[in-house]
Amino acid sequence: MALLRRILSLGRRARVEHEIDAELREHMAMSVDDDMARGMSREQAERDARRRFGNPRAMRERVSEEDAALGLENLWYDVRGALRVFAKSPGFALVVLLTLALGVGANTAIFELLDAVRLRTLPVSRPAELAELRITGGNRGFGITDGLFAAFTVPMWYEVKEHHDPFSGIFAWRTNGVNVGPSNRSHQAYGLEVSGDFFSVLGIAPLQGRLIEPQDVTANCQMTSGVVVSYSFWESEMGGQPITGGSTLVVEGKPVQVFGVTPPSFFGMIVGDRFDLAYPTCAPPHPPAEQFTYSVMGRLKPGWNLKQASDYFGSLSPGLFEKTAPTGYSSQALKTYKAFRLAAYPAGAGVSWLRDQYNSSLDILLGITGLVLLIACANLANLMLARASVKSREVAVRMALGATRGRLMRQTLLESALLAACGATLGAALAQPLSRVLVSSLNTSQGTIHLSIVPDWRVLLFAAAAAAATCIVFGTFPALRSTGAQPLASLKSGERGVVGNREGFSVQRGLVIAQVAVSMVLLVGALLFVRSYRNLMTLNPGIRESGITVAFFGFGSAHVKPENLAEYKRQLVDDVRSIPGVENAAATTNIPLGGSSWGHHVDVGAADGESRFTYASPTFFATLGIPLLEGRKFTESDTNMSPLVLIVNQAFVRRYVSAASPLGVQVHVRPEPQYPERTYEIVGVVPDTKYGDLREPPPTQAFVPAAQLPVTAQAPWTGMLIASGDPAAAQQAVRRRLEESFPGIQMQFFDFQQGILDRLVGDRMMARLSGFFGVLAALLVVVGLHGVLSYFLAQRRGEIGIRMALGATRGRVVAGMLQSACVMLAGGLVAGTALSLIATRGASTLLFGLKPWDPVTLVGAAVLLAVVTVVASLIPSVRAANVNPVDALRAE
Amino acid sequence: MAKNDLQGALDLLILKTLSQLGSMHGYGILMHIRRVSDEILIVEEGSLYPALHRMQQHGWVRSNWAVTDYGRQAKWYALTRAGREQLASREKNWAQVVKGVDAILRFA
Structure with missing residues (x-):
């Protein structure tokens, strides 16, 4: 009611004030009339009345103050006044606004990113119940690990699938690149391989059609049973057409049925990533037991917690790892495997390499923006304090003219609040774009980050409130003090020659010192x-970075016999080297500084340990500009028919070789599936070069001629490093040549240096x-x-x-x-x-x-x-x- | 315990005056209090008008402009229903206050 009355009376200020004036005037006139009737002279009567009334303006202020109906009107009056004040000193207003906007905006942006990466739960039902199973401490380099989140081999998955008392449901998943589209214009899509219960355990309902169900899992691994597409893929690639029984897609060259579409919010299990299509796992008869492939998660039954689940899987582990142990490993390696223990970890927020990689970066960034907010607040305090002090004279004048204390307070409060509100709004507007810029600054030529950044009102409010409180406290406190003072004293000392207010100034000095610190x-x-x-x-x-193109060639369609693959790859390298514009080229099983690694356990005399192993063409060292320090290079005649030879780096020599000269030293390699037990002889030494990551010191490295790769380990693909003066042109030339001479070959290129920068x-x-x-x-x-x-x-x-x-x-x-x-x-x-x-x-x-x-x-x-x-x-x-x-x- | 203590006295005086006179302007209220109290209670203009306007905001009095006996324009105030209720409760309170003050004065 009262508010309604106030709104209705908006714009009536002039009338109301006029009425008060009239009322008081008439009162005075009546008083004068009476006095005159009692025989006083008019002059004397008027003087008497004025004396009793005091300052008529002050009187009017006090009466209109009581008219609460004027509240809103006054507010508008004050807003206009404040805006006029800002217009008079635009520099001040601008600096305050920008300071606030940056302080609030930056904090909110960083927190939003942090929230998206680290705190937000997956868009699935009751995410808190989700748990991931992992080997405590990881697989310690045992076997082959397919990806960052691959914690289970297929046999291990089969075991827990049958025994999972703490879970009401359990599922396995992994990500995998998938070729989509007709063969002539196919492209890579983000694939998500899921077990039959994946969607039902997560509690995801289809947007269209149906999702993957247990009966879709077959022994056939050709990905023919059908797929489920993500909402964004359905929109962009399928035009959002309704899913019917006849909806198909070409996947890996074959048409498959599209079962349905997932809801828009579901992006897969990896925060910062997305998926395009999900397809069911297959159940091959003899799955590899040394290959870690899947991430396995389950939903805790009511009454079970993570601790109890970990205990359950811990006690299950000995039998499980005994049963699933792969063959072909040394007994020491198998002992490591059988000692693995499973445990349950929270998975409600999904998994994320962003989280792992940028964990401390995000904390530090949050700290930095917090400090920026602190400086911004100190700055605001300083600015407001300086202004309020300057204004103390104005305050005194206005009080002398009859302004009430409350009215003045309200005005300074309003000025501060107005600045704070505008700054915070600007900051809020800034937060979203800032967050996006931040995310895109983490994108690389290889991959983009997909994160939904949602505005976080809590943080925004916190930052805005901190800034606003600073504004208001430091803007109003001095005003409060000056309104409390006697106007006369303030007026007198207003702008005296010497510094009057030591106390106020020391606060400012302190603030500047804090800011500098x-x-x-x-x-x-x-x-x-x-x-x-x-x-x-x-x-x-230690290796050449510029002018190197990394290429991956796949030739599974050529159906080359494993024993002929070494020769096939040699021809491929020769062919590439003969292309004009190509300076040199070498096949290799591992691309340096690419983050991946391959190693074997070696025995050198009495010493033993891990070493990195790379199977490379004889031209490898010349291509990367690595000089030979001792011994000889590889030649084309180093094959599986000739003695097995090794070139090692200096770190290897320091670690394992005790003899005076490393040349001729025997290196024994322990067996692994597909890699039989072997004994090599060191024939050369190269300097230490960086291997997987620039930050890490060079590890012990051994190089084997590509042609001596065990036939059992041969696969129909190879990585290649191509040196040239003009990588773009060379890449074109290689592509054209190989399409002619090796029809059906799959090719993928990227720039070596760019790849390093991306990391x-x-x-x-x-x-x-x-x-x-x-x-x-x-x-x-x-x-x-x-x-x-x-x-x-x-x-x-x-x-x-x-x-x-x-x-x-x-x-x-x-x-x-x-x-x-x-x-x-x-x-x-x-x-x-x-x-x-x-x-x-x-x-x-x-x-x-x-x-x-x-x-x-x-x-x-x-x-x-x-x-x-x-x-x-x-x-x-x-x-x-x-x-x-x-x-x-x-x-x- | 009596609420509104001694400070409510001015409101009480104004409300009672209006209930006795029916409707009156500010100056008239002032003069009435002065005359009836035999010049003992003199209300100042600086207190009267803010009080009148506050009471109007509370809805205890209403006002309209009318001409006085002597031909002057003045704002006349009159009690509303809420004002009469307010007066009744204040009178009761006042009796309590007086009783309380009296007791203290007589304590020996």
Whole structure:
């Protein structure tokens, strides 16, 4: 009711005030009439009435204050007033808005990303009940691991599928690239292989048609039984046509039936990834027992928790691993296998390589944006404080003119709240695009990240509330104090020559020192990450990076017998090498710096351990520019018919070879399925080169001639490194030539150097973001310092005028201003160094070739801040020196 | 315990005056209180008008413009139903307050 009345009375202010005026005027007239009737002179009567009434404006204010109906009207009045104030000092308003927007926006953006990657649960029913089964501590390199989330071999899966008391349902899944479309224009799609109960255990209902069911799992592994497509795939590739019994897709060259469509929210099990089509697992009669393929998850029965489930699967493990042990391994290796224990882990948030890879990065980023918010708030506090102090004179004047205290308070509160609201809104608008930029900055030429970023109102509200509270507290507190003061005293001391309010100024000084300190932390962080990234970029891996094309060739359709595959691959390499524009080429089983690895267990004399093994063409070392230090290179005559030979790197020699010369030393390789027991002889030594990852030191490496790959391990595909002056042209030429000479061959190319850069995308993101926030922090310091010094100057104008009139030189005035800036700077730097040393400890694992307490970085950040500070304080200082003594004194 | 204590006295005076006079303007209320109390209670304009406007916001009094006996325009106030109820409860309260104050004064 009251609100309605207020709204109805909007726009009536003038009328109401007029009415109050009229009422009071008539009252005065009646009083005068009476007095005159009692014999007083008109003059005397009027004077008497005025004396009793006091200030008529103040009286009217007090009466209209009671008319609560004016509330909204007053609010609008104050908003307009506030906007006028902002229009008068647009610089101030702009800086406050931007500071707020960046503080709020950046925090929200980072948190949204963190939430999407780490906190949000899968869009399935009751995700908290989901649990993943894994071997505690992983498979320790045993056998072959197909992917990041592959924890189960097929026989292991068959076992738990039959014995899973803690789970009401259990399923297995893996991701796999799938060729979709007619053979001449087929493309890779994201495939999701799922066991029959996958969708029913997750509780996902089909959007159209039906999903995969247990009867779809057959012994046939040709992927012919049918597929389920994702919503986005259905929309983009199938035009969103209704699914009928006749809906088909060409998958791996064969038409298959499309059963149905999953709901739009379901993106698969991997956060940051998506799937295009899901197809059922198959049940081959003799699944490989050493190949870890599946991720296995289940839904906990009511009454079971993770601990109990882990106990159950732990006690199940001995029998399970005894039963599923693969053959062809040494007894030591099998002992490792049989000691594996399964345990249940929470899986309600799915799995994610993003989460694993960027876990600490995200924490650090959240910390960084938190600090930015802190600086932003300090900045706001400073700006608001400076303004409120300047306004204290205005407040005194308005109080003297009859404004009530509440009214003035409301106005300052409103100004602050208005700024806070606008800034926060801007920040909210900024958060979404920022988050998207962040996600896309993690994309690489090889893969894109698919994350749904949803606005997080809790964080937005938190950041906005923090900023708004800062605005309001620091904007209103001084106003409160000045309204409490006697107007006369305020007016008198308003702009006196000497600094009046020491207390208020020390708060500001403290804020600037805090700002400098926190900025120093951010700058140190920025410099550390940028330098770490630079270290990685300029690192010499010991192999040629530029002008190398990585190619994968598949020739399963040529049906070459395993014993002839070595010769087939040699011809392929020769053919590629003969193409004009190709400098050199080599086949290899492992692409360096690609993240994958292959190794065997070796015995060298008494020493034994793991070593990386690469089966490579004789041209491998020349292609990658690796020099030979000792011994001989491989030749074409090193085949399975000739003695088995090995080229090793220096790390291998240091670790395993005790003899004076490594040449001629025998290396015994322990057996594994498809890789029989063998004894090699070292014939050459190469320098250490980076293997899987730039960050890791070179491991022990051994190279075997490609033609000596065991026939049992031969597969109809090969990786190839092609060196050329113009990779793009060479790639075209290779493609054309091979389409002619090897019809039906499958080809895939990517640039070697780009691939290496792609693996540094996380470092690049940290360098860019921390750099951005470091610069931002420095800018905020400039703004803050400039504001304080300008305020300082405004307060001391008169004093400076007097000093100059008494003969102080301009130099002395500038020096005085700079000195106070330098004191604040010094305090900030000392505090900042201490804070940096504490704060950067958490970043040590992310840094490459640097210690977090790197002295160069600390000094660099300090110098940078010092320069920035001096530049920021020069302008107000010079302005102080330009104070005209006559003007300054006259203004008193 | 009597609510609204001594500070409610002004409201009570105004409400009672209006109930006695039916309808009256601000100046008239002022003069009435002064005359009836034999110049003991003098209400100031600075208190009267904010109180009148506050009571109007509460809906205890309503107002309209009319001409006085002497030909002046004035805003006349009159009690509403809610105002009469308010007056009744305040009178009761006041009796309590007086009793309480009296007891304290007589305590020896």
